[in-house]
Amino acid sequence: MEEKDRPSQPQVSPQPPEQINDSSFTSPKINIPKTFSKYREIKGMIFGLCLLVFGIGFAVYVHGRTHSTKDLLVILGGFGGVGLIVLLISVISYLQLRKSADNNPQFNQFQASTAVNYVTPKGIEAAKVYNDEKILDWFGPVNRSDFKGQSYGILDKEVDKQTANTLLFTNRQIIALMLGPEDAAALGPSNNAAEGITNMALDYAPEAATQKGFQFEALNAGRWITMVQPLLSQPIGTTLSNHLNIGIPYENIDHIEVKKSLINPGLKIFLKDNSKLSYATFKKDRLDEISNLIRQFVAVN
Numbered sequence: 001m002e003e004k005d006r007p008s009q010p011q012v013s014p015q016p017p018e019q020i021n022d023s024s025f026t027s028p029k030i031n032i033p034k035t036f037s038k039y040r041e042i043k044g045m046i047f048g049l050c051l052l053v054f055g056i057g058f059a060v061y062v063h064g065r066t067h068s069t070k071d072l073l074v075i076l077g078g079f080g081g082v083g084l085i086v087l088l089i090s091v092i093s094y095l096q097l098r099k100s101a102d103n104n105p106q107f108n109q110f111q112a113s114t115a116v117n118y119v120t121p122k123g124i125e126a127a128k129v130y131n132d133e134k135i136l137d138w139f140g141p142v143n144r145s146d147f148k149g150q151s152y153g154i155l156d157k158e159v160d161k162q163t164a165n166t167l168l169f170t171n172r173q174i175i176a177l178m179l180g181p182e183d184a185a186a187l188g189p190s191n192n193a194a195e196g197i198t199n200m201a202l203d204y205a206p207e208a209a210t211q212k213g214f215q216f217e218a219l220n221a222g223r224w225i226t227m228v229q230p231l232l233s234q235p236i237g238t239t240l241s242n243h244l245n246i247g248i249p250y251e252n253i254d255h256i257e258v259k260k261s262l263i264n265p266g267l268k269i270f271l272k273d274n275s276k277l278s279y280a281t282f283k284k285d286r287l288d289e290i291s292n293l294i295r296q297f298v299a300v301n
Helices: 032-066 071-098 183-185 191-203 209-232 236-241 284-294
Strands: 115-118 135-139 152-154 159-160 166-170 173-177 245-249 254-260 266-271 276-279
Touching: 032 071, 071 115, 115 183, 135 209, 135 284, 159 209, 166 209, 166 284, 173 236, 183 191, 183 209, 254 284, 266 284
Parallel strands: 115 159
Antiparallel strands: 135 166, 152 159, 166 173, 173 245, 254 266, 266 276
């Protein structure tokens, strides 16, 4: 699309998101999965310490009977060595859990059994609200499919880079945000009691955050619009204040590639700084509709 064909946009300074006092997001909630993980690591420390002490004591006893240095080292390396390794791993894991932000999930995210650190794409900040901004459409569920978006874990520390499962398209930018358990409450148990119970169980399940995110999408993909609808009817600042998000202004986008193939269909967003973000989906029936919308603001291939 040529520049002259694009609708002109007024130059309006972005405003910070609104701050709200919503008790549904701020009420204290004990992170049960993480609490159980701490309990597991305490048991590991006790077991490792007991095994280490037993190994040292048994090695000394055998050496006193046989006077064999070889036997001493074998027993120390066996029982004592294993006990020391278990003890160190458990201590490190416990400290990782203790050092995590707090016992409540950040924004609207699942309770995780790990010391999870949610990492948004480097160089892209949280979305700002423009005075003339309005949401035009949405797309989801989606997942980061590029190499830099892969999550990983070390012991009980998890780096979750799947921090967006929904894209909101406004007249100013693309907002990538994460829907979570509080949004699932909009589905209502009366619609499907089994799914409501499953969503609740998923929030408290002793699993990692990344794994829970994928399960949440698979469970609720067919009713995603029901979770998105409340976001479309409230001020954008309200949505941003309780959802982890990033904003990608159209002026920072070089072009967008719409991929309709069988493998990882979705959107590839190429930025003017030569970086890119890839969002894949298994609900590709609306790709044509989305591409027609964003074609008003950026070049689409």
